[in-house]
Amino acid sequence: MDIENLSLRELQNLERFIPGLGRFPSRFIATDYNKFIEILYDDIDDIIYQIQENPELRQKDSEDRLTIDIRDQLRRLGYDAAHDSKFGGHADLLVKKGNFTWIGEAKIHSSYNYLWEGFLQLTTRYSTGDSNQRDGGIFIYIRQKNASAIVEKWKDYLLSKELTDYSYEASENREISFFSTHKHEGSGQYFRIKHIPVILYFKPQDKSGRGKIESKS
């Protein structure tokens, strides 16, 4: 591969070898808030796919460990990303580009009440809901089976909370994710949250996998 001079198309074609590279030009010219968010979500999806490749190595990872891995991958793409930054509290993941700020809250799924706590932290503690931060995200690390069913129940749970002007829509790129929108209590403006499940279920049922489980019990 000659890289003396790379055209936009050549860069895009290299995406399959270096994840995120095809979006590189779009990332650095993303001067518009919506574009920044759109590209960030594409990058996060790619990172999640990578993390999900080895669930067996993730069974004992804490919320912080998993979130720090996401932060590190974002940093390597060039993002100004921080974990545990002081931002009305200690946000799990903070991504900044100029004045634009995206905040992510992360939870290992144990109960819907626990996810709800994350939702409240994100919407009532960390975010202002102003024009430079009208989006946020919740990473839901799921070690149980059937992540889709868990996400569906989470949607129903949110619906039962009767948030002001609440609505939700599917994520086009990754079906298991979804977006919710409601009126932010602080700003009174619409606040959109991407709910990002991370599938970490690992219970192999082949002979070798069964053996390991049996020998542990």
Next chain:
Amino acid sequence: MIVFSKQQIVEQIHQDWLQKPQLQICIAILDYLVHSSSQHISHITYGSLRKVVGKAYDNRDLLAAIQYLCGERTHLLEAKFEFIDNENYFDISDDEMIEARETGQLLHPETGKLIRDFEDKVFIYFQPSSVVKNLA
């Protein structure tokens, strides 16, 4: 603007890449940029950065490192677009490029005619960013 020291940036690069090849690549490029800044070098290509790091590292690692250095995290490199028409070079602003990518159309900066397959004729080059110029 916040002024960083070279040492702070080196520490950040260490933190981000640990033992990966990009660590040495980024530091080699940082050294080159500090040097080039004093020489007012303003047109850096992928090829020139390839020469800076030598043959010890593969292109894949180099491209990932360049992408990182252009980002907000360090922002040592300022990425720019240029349209190359035979031997003629024309700068394309970020706004023009945003529009071109949205509409799928880019007009020739001189003739005003539509450039066919502009994505094959627009290239990226780099300049030392203001962070490099203001290093403490």
